[in-house]
Amino acid sequence: MLLREATPPGVFTWFFRSSTVAAGVTRSLTAPASASDIEQRLATEHYIADRALAISLFLALKLRRPLFLEGEAGVGKTALATAIAGALDAELIRLQCYEGLDIGHAVYEWDYARQLLELRILEATGELDRAGAHRELYSDAFLIKRPLLQAIDPARRRPAVLLIDEIDRADEEFEGYLLELLAEFQVTIPEFGTIRATQPPLVILTSNRTREVHDALKRRCLYQWIAYPTYDKELAIITARVPDAPARLAAQVTAAVQELRREPLYKVPGVSETLDWLAALTALGRETLDVDGVEHTLGVVLKAKDDIDAVRGERLAAILQRARA
Numbered sequence: 001m002l003l004r005e006a007t008p009p010g011v012f013t014w015f016f017r018s019s020t021v022a023a024g025v026t027r028s029l030t031a032p033a034s035a036s037d038i039e040q041r042l043a044t045e046h047y048i049a050d051r052a053l054a055i056s057l058f059l060a061l062k063l064r065r066p067l068f069l070e071g072e073a074g075v076g077k078t079a080l081a082t083a084i085a086g087a088l089d090a091e092l093i094r095l096q097c098y099e100g101l102d103i104g105h106a107v108y109e110w111d112y113a114r115q116l117l118e119l120r121i122l123e124a125t126g127e128l129d130r131a132g133a134h135r136e137l138y139s140d141a142f143l144i145k146r147p148l149l150q151a152i153d154p155a156r157r158r159p160a161v162l163l164i165d166e167i168d169r170a171d172e173e174f175e176g177y178l179l180e181l182l183a184e185f186q187v188t189i190p191e192f193g194t195i196r197a198t199q200p201p202l203v204i205l206t207s208n209r210t211r212e213v214h215d216a217l218k219r220r221c222l223y224q225w226i227a228y229p230t231y232d233k234e235l236a237i238i239t240a241r242v243p244d245a246p247a248r249l250a251a252q253v254t255a256a257v258q259e260l261r262r263e264p265l266y267k268v269p270g271v272s273e274t275l276d277w278l279a280a281l282t283a284l285g286r287e288t289l290d291v292d293g294v295e296h297t298l299g300v301v302l303k304a305k306d307d308i309d310a311v312r313g314e315r316l317a318a319i320l321q322r323a324r325a
């Protein structure tokens with residue numbers, strides 16, 4: 001079995017000295033110096049990270065360990081991967097997990113159609129012997145690289161951010177396959193050999209906790225639970241994301257969502273719903289939150305009929321009163 005690259009992954013090289021021109025502004029990026037540095041950079045990407053999360057990210061980069069993010073839907077797990085890629089000026093490679101996800105879609109696939117065509121040509125020209133043909137047909141040229149392989153491609157000049165999103169949706173066998181990748185930043189392809197990253201990616205895994213993820217996988221990662229944001233954090237998030245919303249409306253919407261999360265709901269609203277709600281009310285020209293406006297837009301924040309039926313009426317009036325206080 002051959003090893004496709006000579007140098008083992010060395011020191012983690014987030015050596016970004018490149019200049020990028022974004023919106024006419026030239027910025028020079030270097031490796032994050034501290035957790036506060038990460039916090040600030042994420043803020044420029046309109047992502048509000050608290051201290052614990054910034055420290056986890058810093059350590060994931062420093063210790064070259066994958067970061068496993070768990071939390072309810074809509075608390076900002078996926079958005080964090082996008083934001084940190086922006087903050088590091090790194091390419092974001094995303095693998096969305098789903099039931100039945102297999103190696104062929106996640107890691108690599110041989111391009112059978114092209115291999116077959118090539119085989120015909122080789123046969124017709126009689127150019128190669130059997131061993132030569134095998135080498136030729138199972139070479140890099142016929143390998144279709146899927147997200148995981150793209151992220152550890154030795155040809156990569158700079159580390160990428162690899163997002164393995166909603167791992168709890170994939171089958172447990174798939175987790176087993178990830179172990180080698182997460183521990184060694186390498187994958188083994190039987191016909192080809194072992195491919196190992198020279199620029200290991202920053203790996204971010206997320207789970208909405210619809211099932212427990214295996215301990216062996218978690219053991220290889222740093223773990224961070226992302227809770228629903230506090231009032232202050234949520235207000236900061238929506239102010240950053242919907243800057244044209246009236247300040248009073250933003251504060252009241254945040255308070256109302258915080259109140260709603262205390263109700264025994266079937267589907268608790270996430271930050272996405274707060275953002276959508278604020279955007280909807282702003283689009284309708286509302287300056288403050290009133291019963292009428294809420295009644296007409298309740299479907300933006302509550303996504304289950306039972307929840308809407310349960311909240312509508314007196315309970316909603318009480319929630320509003322507390323939110324406006």
Ligand SMILES: Nc1ncnc2c1ncn2[C@@H]1O[C@H](COP(=O)(O)OP(=O)(O)O)[C@@H](O)[C@H]1O
Nearest residue numbers: 046047048073074075076077078079237271272
């Ligand atoms: N801390 C945060 N800072 C900025 N935006 C956030 C934050 N948390 C959540 N969001 C926003 O909330 C929405 C939902 O986040 P998302 O990452 O899709 O949630 P999850 O992946 O946890 O289900 C996105 O639009 C995201 O931009």
Ligand SMILES: [Mg+2]
Nearest residue numbers: 077078079165
């Ligand atoms: Mg997500």
